[in-house]
Amino acid sequence: MRYPSALVALIRELGRLPGIGPKSAQRLAFYLFNQPEDDVRRLADAIRDAKASLDRCPVCFNVMTRGESACAVCTDAQRERGVLCVVEQPADVLAIERSGEYQGLYHVLHGALSPMNGIGPDQLTIPALLERLATEGTQEVILATSTTVEGEATAMYLARQLGEGEIAVSRIAYGLPMGGDLEYADEVTLGRAISHRRPL
């Protein structure tokens, strides 16, 4: 037996999403088949509308509503304009915002350096970052790229680029996650947590 072509197409498109394998795609397709027409239409519309109505902020490259002059952070007069936090993805902005510990501005790289995959500074928003730092009067840059090999390399690269200027450059702290048992921490994290210990 062959599935109807519309179902095959749906399973194929769902299977393209990250983290969704062929089995999950099939399960989702049948789930949608069994949902009321209105719910399914709402999902399809949300996908189409999001793509059509979202854009990258021309200043910091965070996500923003298309047609606006800049994103919600860049246009917020309350933010400290002398501090810039560099992250890999828009989702990282939200994660830091949720912590409530940061009042400055952001710069979203949209990735990390990965020479093996052909991703150099020009494939990221690094030229725009250097331009901002040269013109915006930034006093501190916090490098909040992830602690993967690529994220570390990106932080090191940026630190070297900025090292000669008058901007203070810092890296987010390494250490134990809160609420974690020492026993379950990997040795690299634990080693960093000890070597970066702070006086109380």
Place this chain on the structure above:
Amino acid sequence: MRYPSALVALIRELGRLPGIGPKSAQRLAFYLFNQPEDDVRRLADAIRDAKASLDRCPVCFNVMTRGESACAVCTDAQRERGVLCVVEQPADVLAIERSGEYQGLYHVLHGALSPMNGIGPDQLTIPALLERLATEGTQEVILATSTTVEGEATAMYLARQLGEGEIAVSRIAYGLPMGGDLEYADEVTLGRAISHRRPL
């Protein structure tokens, strides 16, 4: 900072899908934001089209292209028309088809009996099944509902309904999955595999 409303809507709709939590929904939303417009549109169209162009087969309730008279199995003249395999979901039909062991027809219940959740015979396609068995000249019914509590109860219920007639009723075999280590089988499965042993 607040996310643009189109992004919030997309995360909310994706989060409604089964097996996709808030974090996965956010990750998928950002993934879609970063994909080319054509790819995103293709996904949205596939979802909309599938819902609009799929329907339940009026005979066996398997999935079929809307507007056709019956599904690909029911309309296939090659199939054995005296055997009927009863399954819970359209996905189960595909799973059995892939095994290549079955040449008969199907009947999709679209669920299993679950009195606690208000699902009785009339909420499933059981009345239509009994009607088919009364008119189609079926010689054998294979009960291939799942081996969950609800699936078992459904099989038992159907076996009782059909017990008095002249139709042979069987249940798919319980036992060890192929390629499995005895050591890792749960005790219920292993118990069934021993009590249902077959002479070689």
